[in-house]
Amino acid sequence: MRKTFIAVLFASTLPAIAMAMPDGSHGHHGKHAPFEQLDLTKEQKREMRELMGEQMKNHREITQRYLNKLPEAERKAMQDELKNSKENTHKQIRDLLKPEQQKQFDEMHEKMVAKRAERAEFEQWKAERDQKN
Structure with a gap:
């Protein structure tokens, strides 16, 4: 195992x-x-x-x-x-960047998080719909 x-x-x-x-x-x-x-x-x-x-x-x-x-x-x-590993890597990547790059990186990250949340919501809706049918 x-x-x-x-x-x-x-x-x-x-x-x-x-x-x-x-x-x-x-x-x-x-x-x-x-x-x-x-x-x-x-x-x-x-x-x-x-x-x-x-x-x-x-x-x-x-x-x-x-x-x-x-x-x-x-x-x-x-x-x-x-x-924890993902968060640590994210922090390390961000620390490598210049301040203006960090701002852009943060914006990109926020968009990615929002997109994932939207996708998860869609998948949940789809699963609930499929259970009803």
């Missing part, structure tokens, strides 16, 4: 680590997107986004399936540790 927990924890942090790479070459929003050099057509880009989105969804579902098998105390401890 402990090996499974460690494997799930490691697997769930890989996307965040890849996106936090300093050169931005592993992020999916940066100038150096992994497939940018392939000169993809619009159709290929659309299909690539769909495939990557599906892969991310599958990754979350698989991770959640294994997390659900953990005792509640371990799940809570993991969530707390992940939250």
Whole structure:
């Protein structure tokens, strides 16, 4: 069980680590997107986004399936540790920036938080709607 927990924890942090790479070459929003050099057509880009989105969804579902098998105390401890790690990284990144960059970073972060909250609200609405049907 402990090996499974460690494997799930490691697997769930890989996307965040890849996106936090300093050169931005592993992020999916940066100038150096992994497939940018392939000169993809619009159709290929659309299909690539769909495939990557599906892969991310599958990754979350698989991770959640294994997390659900953990005792509640371990799940809570993991969530707390992940939250603290994320907050620490956020602070470290912010500390690297100049004051004007910090302001922009804070604005971007607020927008991202709002977008996530909106998405969570939509997902909750969708789940409630699906239960009624």
